[in-house]
Structure formats: C-alpha cells, structure tokens
Amino acid sequence: MASLKDEVLAKLAAIAAPDGQPLPSTGKLSEIVASDGKVFFSITVDAAQVRTWEHVRASAERAVRSIPGVQSAMVALTGERTGGGGAASAPVRPTAVPGAGRPAPAAAGRPHGHPGHGPQPAGPAGIPGVGAIIAVASGKGGVGKSTVAINLALALRDLGLKVGVLDADIYGPSLPKLLAIKERPQTSGGTRLKPIVRHGMPVMSIGFLVEEETPMIWRGPMVMSALTQMLREVDWGNLDVMVVDMPPGTGDAQLTMAQQVPLKGAVIVSTPQDLALIDARRGIAMFRRVNVPVLGIVENMSTFICPHCGTRSDIFGHGGAHHEAERLAVPFLGEVPLALEIREKSDAGLPVVASEPDGPHAQAFRAIAARVREGLQVESRPAPKIVIEA
Ligand SMILES: Nc1ncnc2c1ncn2[C@@H]1O[C@H](COP(=O)(O)OP(=O)(O)OP(=O)(O)O)[C@@H](O)[C@H]1O
Ligand SMILES: [Mg+2]
Numbered sequence: 033m034a035s036l037k038d039e040v041l042a043k044l045a046a047i048a049a050p051d052g053q054p055l056p057s058t059g060k061l062s063e064i065v066a067s068d069g070k071v072f073f074s075i076t077v078d079a080a081q082v083r084t085w086e087h088v089r090a091s092a093e094r095a096v097r098s099i100p101g102v103q104s105a106m107v108a109l110t111g112e113r114t115g116g117g118g119a120a121s122a123p124v125r126p127t128a129v130p131g132a133g134r135p136a137p138a139a140a141g142r143p144h145g146h147p148g149h150g151p152q153p154a155g156p157a158g159i160p161g162v163g164a165i166i167a168v169a170s171g172k173g174g175v176g177k178s179t180v181a182i183n184l185a186l187a188l189r190d191l192g193l194k195v196g197v198l199d200a201d202i203y204g205p206s207l208p209k210l211l212a213i214k215e216r217p218q219t220s221g222g223t224r225l226k227p228i229v230r231h232g233m234p235v236m237s238i239g240f241l242v243e244e245e246t247p248m249i250w251r252g253p254m255v256m257s258a259l260t261q262m263l264r265e266v267d268w269g270n271l272d273v274m275v276v277d278m279p280p281g282t283g284d285a286q287l288t289m290a291q292q293v294p295l296k297g298a299v300i301v302s303t304p305q306d307l308a309l310i311d312a313r314r315g316i317a318m319f320r321r322v323n324v325p326v327l328g329i330v331e332n333m334s335t336f337i338c339p340h341c342g343t344r345s346d347i348f349g350h351g352g353a354h355h356e357a358e359r360l361a362v363p364f365l366g367e368v369p370l371a372l373e374i375r376e377k378s379d380a381g382l383p384v385v386a387s388e389p390d391g392p393h394a395q396a397f398r399a400i401a402a403r404v405r406e407g408l409q410v411e412s413r414p415a416p417k418i419v420i421e422a
Contacts, residue, residue, distance in 0.1 A: 036066040036101070040073075043095040050084045055092060069103035071096050074257065077109065085109055108257070157294075159263060161270040162196070164296035164408050166327065167289055169319070171311025173280035176332035177301045178206035179378050180368065180397075181277035184299065186385035187394070187401030189233055193272040196227065197235040200289060201279040202258050205239030212381025216240055217266075225266045231386050236266050256288040263293055273408070282318040290322035296408055297327035299365065304331055304352035312353070316360055327407040328363035329353045330400055333370040363407060366400040369393065 034042070041064065047055045055061065055075075064073040075092070077085045089109040096105035159165070168181040182197060189195045199207035207213065211230045217240050220226040227234035238258060268274065276295075278286060289295060298319040302312035316326050331353030335344050357364035368374070374393055377384045384393040 071105040074108040163272045165274045167276045167298045169278040170301045171314040183385045183397040185275040187397040196271045196274045199237030202238045205237045207237035208239040295324045297325045303333045326362045328365035329357045331367040334367035336370040
C-alpha cells in the first residue's frame, strides 16, 4: 500500500509549475510531512516569481485535500530572495506559518569565529522597532522555561519596559495555555499577522494558528521557516524587550534563533539537580558557540515551602544552579521556589506575576527581571572556555 507521502507526490505530479514541469520535478518542494491525516509542505521559489506560483500552491493544497484520509493540508509558498541579506525568505501567505524556507545559512548568521579577531561579518538583521531579544532556554525539557518566560516578561513589563512574548516552542507551544488564549490572530494589512495582546503585551505562538491536537512534526527547514515568519511577519510594534520561550534542547530551533535573530542574550533555566545542570551547561555552551551572551541562570523548582506548615524542603536539591553559575562564570539570576501555586496558576492561564503581583513568587520573578534588565545594559563578557561532559 502506498504511503500517504507517496499518494501526495502522485497527486502533485498532475500539477504543472508555471514552466509546465510537473511540480515534484521542479526541485522547489520541501520535505513532505504527512502524518495522521495532516500534510504540510512548502514550495520555495524566487521572490520575483511568487505571484506566478500562487495558483500552483492553491492547486497543490486542493489536490492534497482531495486525497481520501487527508483531514488537513497546509502548503506554504515561500519567496526566496537571492543574494540579499537580512530576512531571506519572504512568506507570501500569512496564515501558512508552517512553511518551509531554506535552511538558515550559517554564513548569514552570527560569526562563529573568535570575537575581536579580524573584521566581523554582519550579524542577522534586527526586527524593526524591537529592542533587545532574549531567549529563555534550557537543554532539558520540563524545567519551567515557559513558566519563567511569561513571568519574567510580566515582571519586565512591571519595570516599565514595553515587552512582547514569542513562543518559539513550535513542538509544544505553551502560551495558549499559560495565558488561556483561544482566539486566533487576525491579519493586518492583508499580509502580516497581528499578535494577540494579553496583560498589555503582544504575544504570538504557533499554538494560536494550529489546532491543539495537531501533531507537531517539524523538520529542520520547517522549524526555521516557522520561526522566521513568527519573528518577521508579525506586527510586533515598538518593543524594548522581546522574550522568546524556547523549545527544549540545542537543536534547529535554537540555532535558527541564534543565526537569524540578533539575540541580545539568553536566560538559562535549570532545576537544581545534577542531571538538569548538565543540560543547562550544554545550553550555555551552545549559545556561546554562536556568540550569544548568556545573561545568567535561573534556578527553578528550588526550595519547596510547604503551604501548610511553612517547612522548607529541597526536593530537587538546592543551590546547584547557583554553584554552576559561578563555575561557568555566568551571573546567577535568582531562584524560584517549587510551589503548587505557581503550577496551579499557570495551568489556569494566570501567571503568578499577573495574578498575585504582590506575592512572594512574583517577588522572586521581579528580582530575576531586575537582574536581566541590568544584564541587558552591560556588554557581554568574554566567555571562558568550558568543557561539556557527554
Ligand atoms: N516553580 C515552579 N513550581 C511549581 N510548578 C512549576 C514551577 N515551574 C514550572 N512548574 C510547572 O512545571 C511544569 C513544566 O513547566 P513549563 O511548561 O514551564 O516547563 P518547560 O521547561 O517550558 O517545559 P517544555 O520543555 O515542555 O517546554 C508545568 O506544569 C508548570 O506549571
Ligand atoms: Mg515550554
């Protein structure tokens, strides 16, 4: 029995490109991701030819949808500017965020050499109107990046900064849940997306654009294109800081951010135990490799304070991240206790900094935000060499 992917290719063979060639022979198709009745792929063409390809895209999408068993098909048309700098892909269909562009060219990213040695190639283009972009990251999943990202953003907002939040975790977006957002973003001026505004902050997540049940199967180039579009094709307005909630790991998404976005710095989240710290170390090493300054480490799920008796217990240990920060010569930004309230509020779409602005947990995030703001004003320090244990 032919696989769904083969069926898609067979259907596409009946569609002619503007020059008459069958679509699969043009070399312009991305990897076809087909799973559970959902099909995603993109067509990447020269930016000047985008208009002549739109009907091909539409026919391809229709054809794929007509395959029995296909519940949804999303085909993105991406215009690639040849020889230009900055944002190389110009998506022409605002709702087609999961489109595949070309992989981020390493040469267009941050210099990988040693800072201060010879002329530096130009870094990635900024996002007009957006000041510092900071990534909240960790090597390990589930350590509380998203919780820290949203509360840090709120605390920075309370320091008087204009803050936006981008959920770059396209594998498992968290913002819709963390902020209880059900609505979909509208388009603005026909080609761009308007972010959703919550707590006075523009926020954007791939989770606003796809159904919750949609399996997040993304291949490298698709990850890059989706991120690039969420960064560059959304009306962020004027922001002092954009907080980016990263997916776990040190893979394509992180490298894309570092290569395509002028990241001002990274905040690394870790729980106190050794295993998480090893992953945090990997995260730090990755950002350093792409010359993104590490603003510091946050120890999350630190000391547990019993809500009934007030007893402190160090469930995952305590102080490990602080110690690690010293060892790696990066600032320690502060600790956030393991607290039932933080989890419950997060699950209810009410981050503690917004829902209990004067409570002790909000205070913890405010202290971290103050240090992050401080870190954003100082120049990056030369990074000492670190060794990563396998
Ligand atoms: N300090 C804390 N106290 C109690 N629960 C917490 C705390 N921080 C995070 N959590 C809970 O832990 C779970 C994981 O947190 P979160 O989603 O922020 O982690 P993550 O690192 O973003 O995960 P992923 O790697 O899947 O993106 C959530 O249920 C969250 O509410
Ligand atoms: Mg997360």
